Amino acid sequence: MSLIVDISKKLGPFHLQASFETEGEVMGLLGASGCGKSMTLKCIAGMISPDAGHIELDGRVLFDAGKRINLPPQRRRVGYLFQHYALFPNFTVAQNIAAGLRRRDRSSRKAQVDRLLRALYLDGMGDKYPRQLSGGQQQRVALARILASEPEALLLDEPFSALDSYLKWQVELELMELLDHFQGPTVFVTHSRDEVSHFCASVCVLDQGRSQPKEPVNALFDAPATLSACLLSGCKNVSRARPAGGTLVECLDWGITLDCARAVPGGLTHVGIRAHFLRPAAEGESNAIPCRVLRVIDNVFSAVVMLATPGGERGFSRLRVELDKDAWAPLAGRDALWLQVAPKDVLLLQDG
Amino acid sequence: MDWFPLYNSLRIALIATFFTFFLGIAAAYYAAKLPRAVKGVLDVFFTLPLVLPPTVVGFFLLKLMGPKGLVGRWVLSVWSVRLTMTWYASVFAVIVVTFPLMYRTVRGAFEAFDPDLIHAGRTLGRSNTWIFWRVLLPGCRQGLMAGTVLAFARGLGEYGATSMVSGYTPGRTATISTTVYQLWRENNDGLAYRWVAVNLAISFAVLLAINLLEKRAGAGPARGEAALR
Numbered sequence: 001m002s003l004i005v006d007i008s009k010k011l012g013p014f015h016l017q018a019s020f021e022t023e024g025e026v027m028g029l030l031g032a033s034g035c036g037k038s039m040t041l042k043c044i045a046g047m048i049s050p051d052a053g054h055i056e057l058d059g060r061v062l063f064d065a066g067k068r069i070n071l072p073p074q075r076r077r078v079g080y081l082f083q084h085y086a087l088f089p090n091f092t093v094a095q096n097i098a099a100g101l102r103r104r105d106r107s108s109r110k111a112q113v114d115r116l117l118r119a120l121y122l123d124g125m126g127d128k129y130p131r132q133l134s135g136g137q138q139q140r141v142a143l144a145r146i147l148a149s150e151p152e153a154l155l156l157d158e159p160f161s162a163l164d165s166y167l168k169w170q171v172e173l174e175l176m177e178l179l180d181h182f183q184g185p186t187v188f189v190t191h192s193r194d195e196v197s198h199f200c201a202s203v204c205v206l207d208q209g210r211s212q213p214k215e216p217v218n219a220l221f222d223a224p225a226t227l228s229a230c231l232l233s234g235c236k237n238v239s240r241a242r243p244a245g246g247t248l249v250e251c252l253d254w255g256i257t258l259d260c261a262r263a264v265p266g267g268l269t270h271v272g273i274r275a276h277f278l279r280p281a282a283e284g285e286s287n288a289i290p291c292r293v294l295r296v297i298d299n300v301f302s303a304v305v306m307l308a309t310p311g312g313e314r315g316f317s318r319l320r321v322e323l324d325k326d327a328w329a330p331l332a333g334r335d336a337l338w339l340q341v342a343p344k345d346v347l348l349l350q351d352g
Numbered sequence: 353m354d355w356f357p358l359y360n361s362l363r364i365a366l367i368a369t370f371f372t373f374f375l376g377i378a379a380a381y382y383a384a385k386l387p388r389a390v391k392g393v394l395d396v397f398f399t400l401p402l403v404l405p406p407t408v409v410g411f412f413l414l415k416l417m418g419p420k421g422l423v424g425r426w427v428l429s430v431w432s433v434r435l436t437m438t439w440y441a442s443v444f445a446v447i448v449v450t451f452p453l454m455y456r457t458v459r460g461a462f463e464a465f466d467p468d469l470i471h472a473g474r475t476l477g478r479s480n481t482w483i484f485w486r487v488l489l490p491g492c493r494q495g496l497m498a499g500t501v502l503a504f505a506r507g508l509g510e511y512g513a514t515s516m517v518s519g520y521t522p523g524r525t526a527t528i529s530t531t532v533y534q535l536w537r538e539n540n541d542g543l544a545y546r547w548v549a550v551n552l553a554i555s556f557a558v559l560l561a562i563n564l565l566e567k568r569a570g571a572g573p574a575r576g577e578a579a580l581r
Contacts, residue, residue, distance in 0.1 A: 047471045073474035086472035090490040100476045149476045
């Protein structure tokens with residue numbers, strides 16, 4: 001079970017170049033809005049034709065520009081979960097699910113629809129219309145309809161974007177359960193690092209239309225390789241940087257030099273520090289940064305502190321630290337503060 | 353009072369609307385699939401009868417369907433049937449004049465239709481024909497109805513092109529609008545007023561129907577829920 005994608009498509013000034021290969025796993029396609037995530041999915045499903053490249057599912061060629069192969073969506077056997085589910089509004093729930101069934105004999109159709117209704121906790125809702133259901137229920141109907149069509153791969157386009165946040169976690173759990181049972185390759189499009197860490201085994205970062213090499217999810221969070229991957233993984237503190245000899249890096253935006261306790265790669269352009277790896281420290285300790293408090297933002301269980309560094313108090317020169325209420329209490333009211341980062345927690349990044 | 357003009361107007365408008373309905377939908381559906389440049393040219397061509405004076409449309413039709421016209425001459429020689437100055441000549445005129453209304457209304461409905469619903473049908477393995485009849489047309493039924501009513505109303509009141517291709521023969525080609533004109537020329541104000549009243553009544557009914565359709569469209573979801581209980 002594998003999905004191989006290597007495509008390029010130009011649309012005005014935008015140039016999509018996506019390339020990845022995934023086995024029967026859930027792969028995250030992570031990127032900011034407008035980076036081409038949905039476009040990549042639409043190319044795989046056959047709604048958009050790439051200009052060049054190759055798409056292959058389980059050894060079946062779905063698209064090949066060189067060999068002039070371009071299967072219609074009907075023959076690709078790729079299930080697509082739309083952001084707003086795209087249920088047929090004039091069909092009942094049962095009719096929507098039946099619309100996905102490929103086998104035509106009537107007797108087994110009803111049995112299959114009933115089985116899917118039960119499997120997705122939709123018992124008794126077969127005669128309702130989509131608009132009478134909650135967002136989570138609509139998503140389950142859409143999934144039931146996709147499963148009815150017996151897809152060989154699943155494409156999920158920001159599956160939680162249409163849900164209220166207080167409903168989200170429950171729908172997330174249900175989707176996890178379902179994905180556990182699905183054997184084929186699954187591509188999960190999102191801009192949320194949380195969803196990637198909840199759902200995906202591997203992740204491919206898409207930055208301004210260009211895909212970066214696929215990596216395991218923990219690699220993205222422990223050691224993102226590029227600036228865009230670092231920002232997408234939720235890191236708020238980044239600074240332009242250059243090697244300063246040995247294990248030292250000079251952080252240009254922060255106006256300091258940090259030790260990272262490992263060889264600094266020559267192509268280094270930026271460093272990053274996650275907000276929760278910055279700890280209050282005493283003056284003069286190793287890797288300690290002298291800061292001035294700019295603003296404190298109170299969260300429910302924590303305090304977010306915005307700080308000026310020796311590099312300045314604007315844009316990327318600022319640092320953002322998140323501390324538990326208890327840890328912040330003794331420091332509250334102070335103007336100046338020293339923050340320390342362990343050398344291994346300094347993320348070394350390259351442009352891209 | 354001779355009711356022939358009412359009967360004639362209604363049959364012309366009904367038959368013409370029947371053809372306009374399918375022609376307008378087909379044109380809107382296939383035009384949407386064409387490359388942009390071709391679509392632009394075709395769109396101008398399809399909409400032209402809406403902006404041209406009806407007399408110009410009538411002029412073209414006469415040149416085409418008259419006994420010396422390309423089509424008219426051929427039909428006359430093969431079936432010995434004259435196309436102009438008959439009641440059904442008006443059907444052609446009304447189809448041409450009402451076509452842009454149907455075409456543009458339906459095209460607007462198609463363009464406003466959620467493309468993801470069509471994509472969904474295709475990824476589920478459903479044929480384009482199935483999607484067209486089961487998903488697209490039901491989803492656009494408000495637009496289809498609006499276009500049909502507009503076309504019918506326009507067809508019922510058509511005067512310019514009709515009078516040119518069918519003329520005015522009482523009991524054979526007279527319609528309500530040509531009858532009113534004729535009665536005014538004959539200074540027969542009494543009868544003219546009666547036909548004006550008939551015309552007003554029909555227009556009133558059509559506009560009422562449009563408003564009711566729009567109201568029902570607005571109450572759509574509630575109706576569905578009520579049906580379920």
